Amino acid sequence: MREKRIPVETVRRLSLYLRTLRLFERRGARVISSAELTRHLDITGAQARRDLAYFGSFGQPGVGYYVGHLREKIEAILGLHRNWEAVLVGAGKLGTALLEYPGFRRYNFRLVAAFDRDRGKVGRLIGGVPVRPAGELSSFLRRQPVKIAVIAVPGRAAQAVADCLVAGGVSAILNFAPRYLDFPAHVQIKSLDMAMEIEGLIYHLARSGPAAEEPPVDRDGGVVI
């Protein structure tokens, strides 16, 4: 099935294509070309064709891609047709926002339990998900193994939680804690690390254009971009 190693960036772009396909589908488009697929994405049509070619031939030469068909193919490639159960650890501010975030459910990604140390939260439902005592995480994973976990605890607790999850058989982790965590090589991690993103943003901002220490302002009220 996989003749060659798929570049990580190709998989990221598949998500982008999927987004565009869904948009075109809502608008009623039947067919889309590789150029249209990538117009707003800073990607060339050739790149999209190359990316898709890793997985097969989904288009019609001289025509383009049938929108619904390509969407289904990409969904299948990404594995979105399967249900994925997950647990969340840390039902604080961020954890609560995540439990109530509709984006998870939309992708067959279901949070089946949350864990928190705060006894006041235990027993409640947040976003429809029951909150359990942090101490029960290991035993829960033994009874009901899940492959995916979301870490939303404070940074200093993150590594201990991660170790516990890995010991419990979790093999993919979405980490929101601002820490670099040590994992065995087989564990997939996505670190949604805001501090890192902020640092990247600041770096580029600090170098972009002739930006002085203060934002350039036309003192008559207009803003100089």
Place this chain on the structure above:
Amino acid sequence: MREKRIPVETVRRLSLYLRTLRLFERRGARVISSAELTRHLDITGAQARRDLAYFGSFGQPGVGYYVGHLREKIEAILGLHRNWEAVLVGAGKLGTALLEYPGFRRYNFRLVAAFDRDRGKVGRLIGGVPVRPAGELSSFLRRQPVKIAVIAVPGRAAQAVADCLVAGGVSAILNFAPRYLDFPAHVQIKSLDMAMEIEGLIYHLARSGPAAEEPPVDRDGGVVI
């Protein structure tokens, strides 16, 4: 100053090095080698030396890098010594969590105002940040220009907000809305798009190992990793 074009990934890695340096500093280490700097990061020492070489020579041959010195240098490279004011749009669940998130403040990244359509929220302070009516965004940016904005509105409202921000002179955006947004080329964007991260995670999970449709479980209670 910049002889060559710096790879984007190099900047990401600078953030990682910074994290490790801070950890070593807390532990009281004076000196760190490129190998130690990268041990837990799936990066080779050579890679770190190469990355740092884009910006200068910060180490001592035969010795390593002085921890505090290198940390300061990287902070300066990233622009973390400057204060950056920012606005946040959308004080819903996620927006509120972000306003209360200490990570922003820690990096001289200060949220000076939040905007929301909900009159019930207007006038309140969330995380110490005043919430203003969404309609005042443009006039606020005219009075008090900022370079950075955080978008935390629902997907369907995101493009309109983005257009308004760009018109108001914002040149860097941290986007949490699950949408691909159209921006002029000079605007820096970081899309912390959970749906996309989830899709990437699922893709890799679906292909990793011989994972069947159901998680492989030893029915006696143990989990087969």
Place this chain on the structure above:
DNA sequence: TAGATTGTTAATCGATTAACAATC
């Protein structure tokens, strides 16, 4: 048919790795 667009190959570009002289 003429025009359009794919899938794929070859050429280009850029980033990572390995190696080692210079240095402490």
Place this chain on the structure above:
DNA sequence: TAGATTGTTAATCGATTAACAATC
């Protein structure tokens, strides 16, 4: 000095782009 580690160059690797024959 002997051992260690940097900074940097050259070699390798991989990903992107351009081009075009095949196809609708």
